[in-house]
Amino acid sequence: MSREFDVIEAVRRANPVPPASVTDEVVPPLKDVLGSRLERSGAMSPITKERETPTKAVPRRVRYLGSAAVVVAMLGLAGSLVLSQRSGVDWGAVAPDQRAVVAQVTEAIENNDPDAFASAFGEGAVFATHLDFVDRSSCCDAYPVERGDLVTAWMAVNEAWGLESDLRSCEPEGDAAVRCSVRASWQNLQLEIRESWLFVFEGSELRSFGTLFDDLNPVERSMPLDFSGLEAWEAWLQERDPAEYERLLPYGEGFERVIDSVPFWSNILRYDPALATEIRASIDDYLATR
Amino acid sequence: MDGSAEAEAMLTVLYQEHRPAIDAYCRRRGVPSEAVADVLSDVFLTAWRRVADIPPDAELPWLYGVARRIVLNHQRSGRRRMRLSAVLASQPPPQSPDTETQVVRRAEERILLAALASLRPDDQEIIRLRAWEELSSVEIGIVLGISPPAVDMRLTRAKRRLGRALSAAGYFEAVSPPRTVRNGGTS
Numbered sequence: 001m002s003r004e005f006d007v008i009e010a011v012r013r014a015n016p017v018p019p020a021s022v023t024d025e026v027v028p029p030l031k032d033v034l035g036s037r038l039e040r041s042g043a044m045s046p047i048t049k050e051r052e053t054p055t056k057a058v059p060r061r062v063r064y065l066g067s068a069a070v071v072v073a074m075l076g077l078a079g080s081l082v083l084s085q086r087s088g089v090d091w092g093a094v095a096p097d098q099r100a101v102v103a104q105v106t107e108a109i110e111n112n113d114p115d116a117f118a119s120a121f122g123e124g125a126v127f128a129t130h131l132d133f134v135d136r137s138s139c140c141d142a143y144p145v146e147r148g149d150l151v152t153a154w155m156a157v158n159e160a161w162g163l164e165s166d167l168r169s170c171e172p173e174g175d176a177a178v179r180c181s182v183r184a185s186w187q188n189l190q191l192e193i194r195e196s197w198l199f200v201f202e203g204s205e206l207r208s209f210g211t212l213f214d215d216l217n218p219v220e221r222s223m224p225l226d227f228s229g230l231e232a233w234e235a236w237l238q239e240r241d242p243a244e245y246e247r248l249l250p251y252g253e254g255f256e257r258v259i260d261s262v263p264f265w266s267n268i269l270r271y272d273p274a275l276a277t278e279i280r281a282s283i284d285d286y287l288a289t290r
Numbered sequence: 291m292d293g294s295a296e297a298e299a300m301l302t303v304l305y306q307e308h309r310p311a312i313d314a315y316c317r318r319r320g321v322p323s324e325a326v327a328d329v330l331s332d333v334f335l336t337a338w339r340r341v342a343d344i345p346p347d348a349e350l351p352w353l354y355g356v357a358r359r360i361v362l363n364h365q366r367s368g369r370r371r372m373r374l375s376a377v378l379a380s381q382p383p384p385q386s387p388d389t390e391t392q393v394v395r396r397a398e399e400r401i402l403l404a405a406l407a408s409l410r411p412d413d414q415e416i417i418r419l420r421a422w423e424e425l426s427s428v429e430i431g432i433v434l435g436i437s438p439p440a441v442d443m444r445l446t447r448a449k450r451r452l453g454r455a456l457s458a459a460g461y462f463e464a465v466s467p468p469r470t471v472r473n474g475g476t477s
Contacts, residue, residue: 005456007417007452007453011406011422012422014399014403016317017317017318017422019314088439162412164443166437166440222435222436280410
C-alpha cells in the first residue's frame with residue numbers, strides 16, 4: 001500500500017498554513033518590519049562569505065592510518081550518487097559498456113542496495129572503502145563483493161552519516177581502469193571532500209571498486225566544513241566540554257565500531273555511527289557559534 | 291537613482307511580493323506568532339545587506355534559504371519555543387466538509403506530522419519545501435545550497451523514510467482507503 005501512497009500529497013494536505021491562506025494577507029511597510037535596524041545598517045555591506053578559509057593541512061585522522069600509502073590510496077569516502085547527475089557527467093573517452101557498469105555501481109550505492117551493487121561485479125571481485133572490517137577474509141584492505149554482510153554494513157555507515165556524492169567526470173586510466181572524479185559530502189557531518197572512484201575491469205567485467213582521496217579540504221564546496229573544519233569542531237568541543245568530547249569522540253588505536261553486528265574500524269572517520277544524531281547536533285552548535 | 295536607492299527599491303519590491311510567503315514559511319516551521327516579526331526582520335535585513343547576492347528570478351528560494359538559517363538559529367539558541375503542535379492546534383484544517391471527516395483528518399495529520407517530525411531535520415525540511423512551499427527541485431536546491439539532482443536524491447530517500455515511519459506508526463491502518471490509495475503515486 002505504501003508503494004502507491006503519495007507522501008508529498010499527504011504532507012501537503014497537512015500544511016498548517018496552506019498557500020490559500022497566505023495570499024490575502026495585508027503586507028505592512030518594509031520599514032515597519034526593519035524599523036531602526038535598516039537605518040543602522042546603512043549602505044549595503046560587502047558580501048559575507050560564510051565558509052571558513054580552508055587549509056591544506058593533513059588531517060589527524062589520516063595520519064592515524066596504518067599502512068598509510070596503501071590505505072589512503074585504496075580507501076575513501078564512498079557515498080550515494082546522484083543518479084540523474086550522471087546525465088551531466090563528462091564521460092571523456094570511457095567506453096559505453098564501462099559507463100553502464102559505472103552507472104550501475106553508483107546507482108546501487110545511491111540506493112543503498114547491496115544486491116544491485118554485487119550484481120555489477122564479476123565473480124571474485126573486491127571492493128575497498130573507508131571501512132576496515134575486523135573479520136576480513138582477504139588481504140590488502142579489499143573485501144570480497146560476495147560478502148553481502150560487509151557491503152550491507154558499509155552502506156549502513158553511509159546511511160548513518162548521510163553520504164551523498166556527485167559524479168563529475170570519468171576518464172580511462174590505463175587499459176583496464178576508469179577513474180571518476182566525485183564530490184562527496186557527508187550531510188550529518190556538514191563535510192565535503194573530493195574523491196576519485198576507481199573501477200578496474202577485466203574485459204567488460206568489473207573486478208574491483210575503490211575510493212581515493214583527492215582533496216580533503218576543497219576550497220569550493222557547498223557544505224560548511226572541510227576536514228580542517230571538522231578538526232576545528234573537535235578542538236572546539238574538547239575545549240568547551242571535555243566530557244562530551246570524550247563521549248562522542250573516543251579515540252584510540254584500533255578502536256572498533258559495530259554496525260549491523262559487523263565490527264569495523266573507520267580509517268577516515270572514527271566516530272560511532274550510533275552517535276550520528278548527537279554528533280550532528282554538536283556540529284550544528286559549533287557552526288552556530290562561528 | 292544611486293546604487294543604494296536602487297537596492298532599496300528592489301528590496302521593497304521583493305518584500306511586498308514575498309513577505310507573505312516568508313511569513314507562512316516561518317509559521318509552518320513552528321515559529322510562534324509573536325516571534326514571526328523578529329524572524330521576518332532578520333530575513334529582510336539580511337536581504338538588505340546581501341542584496342547583491344540575491345539571484346535574479348530566484349529571489350523567493352533565496353529568501354527561504356535565509357529564513358531557514360535564521361529559524362534554525364532561533365531554534366538552536368532556545369530563544370524561541372517553536373512547537374509545531376501548538377501551531378497545528380491553533381490552525382483550522384484546510385478543508386472541513388463535515389465534522390466526522392474533520393476529526394478523522396486531524397487524527398491522520400497528527401500521525402503524519404509525528405512521523406515527519408521523527409525524521410532527520412534535513413529530511414523533514416526537504417519534504418516540507420516540496421509539499422508546503424511547493425518548490426521545484428531547482429528552487430529547493432537554491433534554498434539548501436545543493437544541486438537539483440542532489441535534491442531529487444534526498445527527496446526520494448526522505449519520502450522512503452517517511453513511508454517507513456508512517457507504516458510503523460500505523461498510518462495506513464488509520465486512513466480510509468479511498469483517500470490514501472493513489473494510482474501513480476511517487477513514493
